[in-house]
Amino acid sequence: MTTSDRHLLDWSPDAVVFDCDGTLMDSERHWQEARHRAFLEYGLQPPPGFTEQALGLHYEDCGRLMAQSVHKPELAQDLTAALLDHFLALVIDDPVTMPGAVPLVRLLSGRLPLAVASNCPRVVVEGSLERAGLLAHFQHLVVPDTGDRVRPKPHPDVYTVAARLCGVAPHRALAVEDSLTGVEAARRAGLRILGVGPRPKGDGATRADVWLPTLDAPELLAWAHALDGPRGRHGS
Structure with a gap:
């Protein structure tokens, strides 16, 4: 663990905002x-490396990238619609939480305001968290919305709005992210960042304050246990 890692896990945020x-x-x-x-629906094959390029993108941006x-x-709108249809069918049939997600959220719930900032449609976020038994732990869900002028990641909007709804300054909130697209959004918004999951290639992981393999990493659970609580919650 680096000095930077220790500093983050010695810190007590005023809110935590999770990607979904x-x-x-x-x-x-x-x-x-x-x-x-x-892709197959339109008789196409994804080019090499496309999975890495698409990680963390809003589905509309992904549809455009698929077409490009x-x-x-000219197929951008059709591929976007097909992408969302197929995803909704898959995620509704098989919602699965990431390792450590449930115990960590339950540990933090009641101690800090919690929010979700996601590039997914609201129906997907609400439905998957509800089926996983996690939805009730979050006070706020923030997703891109053209009506409210909330742009998708890597724009900072979803994190800026989530911190505001939690009633805290961005630099007092912790973002939890698995993709460099999300890390960039949180960094632009001014949040401190915990990266989780497979460590990105190159130096991308250094853009987060700390990168851990899973949400059930022992040092992360110890940090959550040690947080003062409960904190005052802010109304929605």
């Missing part, structure tokens, strides 16, 4: 399968 896909819910495999099915990657920009 790949952080709380094991749904990235569903997105991968949905992309595969959407096979040099068929």
